[in-house]
Amino acid sequence: MxxxxxxxxxxxxxxxxxxxxxxxxxxxxxxxxxxxxxxxxxxxxxxxxxxxxxxxxxxxxxxxxxxxxxxxxxxxxxxxxxxxxxxxxxxxxxxxxxxxxxxxxxxxxxxxxxxxxxxxxxxxxxxxxxxxxxxxxxxxxxxxxxxxxxxxxxxxxxxxxxxxxxxxxxxxxxxxxxxxxxxxxxxxxxxxxxxxxxxxxxxxxxxxxxxxxxxxxxxxxxxxxxxxxxxxxxxxxxxxxxxxLPPEYGSGNLLRYSDKPYGSRTGIIRFLVKPGSTVKKGQPLAKIVNAFGRQQEMVTALHDAIVLGHSDSSAAFPGTPIMAFGIGDSIFPKMP
Ligand SMILES: [Zn+2]
CATH class of the missing domain: 3.40.630.10 (Zn peptidases)
Incomplete structure (x- = not known):
């Protein structure tokens, strides 16, 4: 030095x-x-x-x-x-x-x-x-x-x-x-x-x-x-x-970004998982309710992943992102 x-x-x-x-x-x-x-x-x-x-x-x-x-x-x-x-x-x-x-x-x-x-x-x-x-x-x-x-x-x-x-x-x-x-x-x-x-x-x-x-x-x-x-x-x-971070999502492991799945209904988003938590494929992520509180849709995880963040808005529309994820190597091959 x-x-x-x-x-x-x-x-x-x-x-x-x-x-x-x-x-x-x-x-x-x-x-x-x-x-x-x-x-x-x-x-x-x-x-x-x-x-x-x-x-x-x-x-x-x-x-x-x-x-x-x-x-x-x-x-x-x-x-x-x-x-x-x-x-x-x-x-x-x-x-x-x-x-x-x-x-x-x-x-x-x-x-x-x-x-x-x-x-x-x-x-x-x-x-x-x-x-x-x-x-x-x-x-x-x-x-x-x-x-x-x-x-x-x-x-x-x-x-x-x-x-x-x-x-x-x-x-x-x-x-x-x-x-x-x-x-x-x-x-x-x-x-x-x-x-x-x-x-x-x-x-x-x-x-x-x-x-x-x-x-x-x-x-x-x-x-x-x-x-x-x-x-x-x-x-x-x-x-x-x-x-x-959990070891599989930290330790310099390169993860891939995804903001899917998108919702398919218009309504109000109730987030069910927090940024930084890990989710398993099929786990509920957010529910979309109507103005009377009736559930319109349950959005579930496409992959095992870590939640990076969720949308700044609780207004849901078809085709708009609800959350962002980091997806690990079990889904995507190792990068250089
Ligand atoms: Zn920026």
Missing amino acids: IGLDNSNKNQRVQIHYSFMNIMTGSDLSRRRLPLMSAASPNPGPVVWLTACGHGDEVGGIVVIQEIFRGIRRRLLCGSVHAFPLMNPPGFEAGSRHITMSREDLNRSFPGNPRGSLGERMADRIFNTILEAAPTLVLDLHNDWIESIPFVLVDRNPGDLHQEPYKKTIQIGREAGLCIILDTEEINKSLSFNLLLRDIPSLTLELGKSHVVSESNVFYGVEAIWNILAYLGMIEPRENSFGYP
Whole structure:
């Protein structure tokens, strides 16, 4: 491990806060993205942290603030850079999207300097990250209000990108959280586009959108310290963080994401299992009742799984997700 001589001012970790212009508002105000960086004089990995690309997913901002609170003292080598608030208009409006046009920043990458507002913002963010030639990018999100924290790995980016993809999974296993392989085909997220540029990239879904949840901030901060320790950027941890999980769904086992089954009736959802609990195939998950309380449908588990979270709404409609699950290796073969 590389030692640091704190007696020499020039050898200290340098913290720098700045801004990146993104747009001029209708009132001619300049809108900017805050930018944070901490650099050790000792060479090492370059890690980027990004948060609040979805404006209503606010916990990641505070996770980054907490990491920077400790980084001056802890960083042994390399550098950590962050965009703590990528979508200020969405944040201020309490919305996932950027403006009323409902553009989704995390569906706008790699961006376009002459495209829509979202594509222009994505282009600036993406190129700024690429310029630093990062070892790893961690994008912080907050899933459904009632959900456990988990690492989300993008679907396989293809044969040409297997090295960064394997590294991504290897690093994801160090976070101490449930690790979930996405099954949705999302092509324009930040993390997927970084993988296409051969940069390991993970999403941390830290649960509880809309407000800062202190418990989920703790999980996010601890997961990041785990990863920075694994990369040798901070001292090895005496006690690595691990979110309490049943062994078959923890221990770095790669699970697959599923939000099925969907309900087939309109009504009111009564959830019967909690996020973090395990379910067996055929087990009742939720019942859908009508306005008089009469049961319309019982939704049951398609597989043995761990419940990641449940819907933010108790209004059921045919074809809308009710819960999200992590499904284990007994259903899906082992990944790299
Ligand atoms: Zn999100």
